[in-house]
Amino acid sequence: MKAIAAIFVVCLMPCAALAATPAEIAAGQKIAETTTLGNCDACHMFQGADEAGNIGPVLKDVRAMVPDRKLFYAIIYDEEARNPQTIMPAFGKNQILTPKQINEVIDFMYTK
Amino acid sequence: MKLALIVLASLWAAPLAQAASQPDPAADLQGFQGYFLKRFPKVPLAAYVNGPYNFSKSERDQWKQIIEFPPYAFAVADGKTLFDTKFANGKTYASCFPNGGIGIAQTYPMFDAKTGRVVPLGVAINRCRVANGAAKLSLTTGKLADIEAYMTSTSDGKPIDVVVPHDPRALAAYQAGKEYFYSRRGQLNFSCASCHVQAAGMHLRGDVLAPALGLTASFPLYRSSWGDVGTLVRRFIGCNKKVKAEPEAADSTAYRDLAYFMTYMNNGLPIAGPGARP
Numbered sequence: 001m002k003a004i005a006a007i008f009v010v011c012l013m014p015c016a017a018l019a020a021t022p023a024e025i026a027a028g029q030k031i032a033e034t035t036t037l038g039n040c041d042a043c044h045m046f047q048g049a050d051e052a053g054n055i056g057p058v059l060k061d062v063r064a065m066v067p068d069r070k071l072f073y074a075i076i077y078d079e080e081a082r083n084p085q086t087i088m089p090a091f092g093k094n095q096i097l098t099p100k101q102i103n104e105v106i107d108f109m110y111t112k
Numbered sequence: 113m114k115l116a117l118i119v120l121a122s123l124w125a126a127p128l129a130q131a132a133s134q135p136d137p138a139a140d141l142q143g144f145q146g147y148f149l150k151r152f153p154k155v156p157l158a159a160y161v162n163g164p165y166n167f168s169k170s171e172r173d174q175w176k177q178i179i180e181f182p183p184y185a186f187a188v189a190d191g192k193t194l195f196d197t198k199f200a201n202g203k204t205y206a207s208c209f210p211n212g213g214i215g216i217a218q219t220y221p222m223f224d225a226k227t228g229r230v231v232p233l234g235v236a237i238n239r240c241r242v243a244n245g246a247a248k249l250s251l252t253t254g255k256l257a258d259i260e261a262y263m264t265s266t267s268d269g270k271p272i273d274v275v276v277p278h279d280p281r282a283l284a285a286y287q288a289g290k291e292y293f294y295s296r297r298g299q300l301n302f303s304c305a306s307c308h309v310q311a312a313g314m315h316l317r318g319d320v321l322a323p324a325l326g327l328t329a330s331f332p333l334y335r336s337s338w339g340d341v342g343t344l345v346r347r348f349i350g351c352n353k354k355v356k357a358e359p360e361a362a363d364s365t366a367y368r369d370l371a372y373f374m375t376y377m378n379n380g381l382p383i384a385g386p387g388a389r390p
Contacts, residue, residue: 053315
């Protein structure tokens, strides 16, 4: 288990270029739509979201919107760093999501 | 903290930028109301008391149906009965308030020069009870909310008229309330202004976020999701929990000051309570 975690951490960035598995995408969707986790649809409309809010921009053609995965990670980790006024929560910095969960959300969002 | 306030203020309520120097409630009020009037030119000042209904047709239609048989009517009736019931010593609530408690809700929260503290209507009702040998009631819901609903109904349509006297303690309380309103807190790190100024009129999932202007005018109010009538502090507690912040005590100085600032910002708007929300 430890070994797997180590491999995971080591290849976090390089491996990100590889295609996400359906399981990762499904996990990301669950996180994105769960109120106590990502809760992304509270503020963002994306295809398939139920009763989505409109405080943030619509998440559509996300690969074109944020092609740089590192930047996408940073936006979810701590958007306040980019825009101190934002009301998008700092999911990573404030420990709402783990790095693994953030990556799963990104995998899911890249299918939108 | 001061710095964050200034940055915030300069972005979406420029006239509040004088925050760092001497508090100037009158100037804040002008800036605050002017900000919303400019941002939503189609919404007239008095309409802000209807909160989310200015921004969502479906909610407005639901509301029109709801108020045909107002769900707060029972609370008003029960509140009147309680209000008129004598304490063990033979006195009534009327003895504690100017004008027998009728048509005065628009002047609360009130600064009490004797104690140097802000007294919202709910706290004044409890003070009256204690002065007449009765126990305090819960400040969030139940009998006290009913009494408040009745007293507020006798002020329906009267312009909100909260006074911040030239007393350094009153100004400090006002300033503390203002800082509470603009400070981020909780795991989500939101301020009241994040949702009710910055994202005002937008959808947070299914909810339309009511603008901060007018936010206090319909309290106490019936909320379908509560299933009964609740007071302003009940809402404060709920909104603190939403951002995963530790709520304050219902009678805390922090909430009194917050209510003082928020209600002062609504000065001139008509009382529209008790109200009803989805």
